Amino acid sequence: MSSSQQSSTMLLQNPHLNRGTAFTIDQRAALGLEGLLPPMPTTIQTQVARIIMQLDMFDSDIQKYLFLSDLHARNEVLYYAVIMSDPAKFMPLVYTPTVGEACQKFDHIFHSASGVYLPITAKGRLRELLSHWPQSDIRFIVVTDGERILGLGDLGIGGMGIPVGKLALYTACAGVPPHLTLPITLDVGTNNHELLEDPFYLGLRQPRVRGAEYDAFIAEFVEAVQSLFPKSCLQWEDFANINAVPILERYRDKICTYNDDIQGTAAVALAGIMGSLRITGQKLIDQRFLFLGAGSAATGIAELISEAMVLEGLSIDEARARNWLFDVNGLMESSRTDVADFQKPFTHDHAPTKSFVEAIESIKPNGIIGVSTVPKLFNQQVIEAMARVNDRPIIFPYSNPTSRSECTAEEAYKWSDCRAVFASGSPFDPVEINGKKLVPGQGNNVYIFPAMGMAVLATEAKRVTEAMFIIAAKAVAAQVTDANLAVGLIYPPTSNIFDASLQTATKIAEYIFDNGLAGVARPKDIEAHIRSIAYKPVYAAEVIAP
Secondary structure, eight states: OOHHHHHHHHHHHOTTTOOGGGOOHHHHHHHTOTTSSOSSOOOHHHHHHHHHHHHTTOSSHHHHHHHHHHHHHHOHHHHHHHHHHOHHHHHHHHSTTHHHHHHHTHHHHOOSOOSEEEEGGGTTOHHHHHTTSSOSOOOEEEEEOSSSBTTTBOOGGGGGHHHHHHHHHHHHHHOOOGGGEEEEEEEOOOOOHHHHHOTTOOSOOSOOOOHHHHHHHHHHHHHHHHHHOTTOEEEEOSOOHHHHHHHHHHHTTTSSEEEIIIIIHHHHHHHHHHHHHHHHOOOGGGOOEEEEOOSHHHHHHHHHHHHHHHHTTOOHHHHHTTEEEEETTEEOBTTOSOOOGGGGGGOBOOOOOOOHHHHHHHHOOSEEEEOSOOTTOSOHHHHHHHHHHOSSOEEEEOOSSGGGOSSOHHHHHHHTTTOOEEEESSOOOOEEETTEEEOOEEOOGGGTHHHHHHHHHHHTOSOOOHHHHHHHHHHHHHTOOHHHHHTTOOSOOGGGHHHHHHHHHHHHHHHHHHTTOOSSOOOSOHHHHHHHHSOOOOOOSSOOOO
């Protein structure tokens, strides 16, 4: 095969350059593609319509996920053109809830590599392995060690589906250029016995490394990232609590980094609460919240709520006293001896109780927030108890994926006589009860992290702070209309997620510039600047042969 023939073939196999049937007649002639494609060129609009038609032929969401993954691997522009044509339709396919099943079946459905895999067996050589990535200017990295994937637990190397999906939403929902992103999985072993016994498992066949060796591996990884990609923002994703909290504390004031499970989840929950208060007509500082689940997600939400309450006049201790935790051993109260340091700010004086319903009747929370990853714990007795102590109880079952949700939208509405203000972590269809249509909101971090990413990109921010997440929450809540609230929707419709994200990114960027956290000069019009750098899924005017 001649070099020109090789170049033509490589062009059709390069996802960043390939445009399939959209190559024009002139381009085909110039690039040696004549005869390698059907003779009649098509527009990208026709290509999108064809992909959507093909997707409709599949029976299951996991089949659609695989089809879209294959499209991503062969034509990046078309992939994003499809997703961005209808974000509300495609987000559940490329991320939650479908990505959960994809991660569980990762080793059985694997067909093409994406991102970088760094095994602990390569310690001492992480910079070398990272340098194999072809792009040198990386601005966003999403990294996981696969130990706590959604609510599904330890999936080892299969966790890679999360960084890949998350970064796809950075682009699809806020226009972060995909060539600036990098998904990474750290393989430190797995404690999932089924994976270790599975002949198809692709990760290290060893128990998870803990302690000093793990910490040193993380430190080497951070140093390698900073060395190779000094302008990058590092997002930690789906780490177990025992590692997530200390990693964030160790690096948050040293590099540009955040943990979406802790801070992004907190911000989207705060946005939902702010939207809810427009329905209940109450003030944030008068609210009490009870969390089912006491991990890093729960304490992250509780802390951000507390900090927002401080801005409205409470002391931090007064604010934290309005947030309570409940875990498998009952209410987090001062007599318990099994409380971790990060849980102590939300452990208050109270009689011991192992009944969630009793805790509701005693504390009388305005809202309950489920981050337990255990389905159906918001049962009829729980919802009815909340309805007894509130005219409009706030019910947030946030656990992902759908199979792990603490209750469904229909259950929350039915058991509360349609008085619940509801939002969930995974999507639920609209519910009609007694002739009244209610639209459940999805407290999806997608309202936060893509906007945060675009703001960081536009400003080259040096740090990501808690205040930036409060700004993001307020910006999201401000975009909820009276018409949305009338049907119970407390988040902006996902059909408008791109514009919503850019508006949120603008507010965050304003804060970054105002507080001296930016690495570039402030533009005259921040929103116009953000929109000018946002990725658009269109084929470039010129094709550069590989």
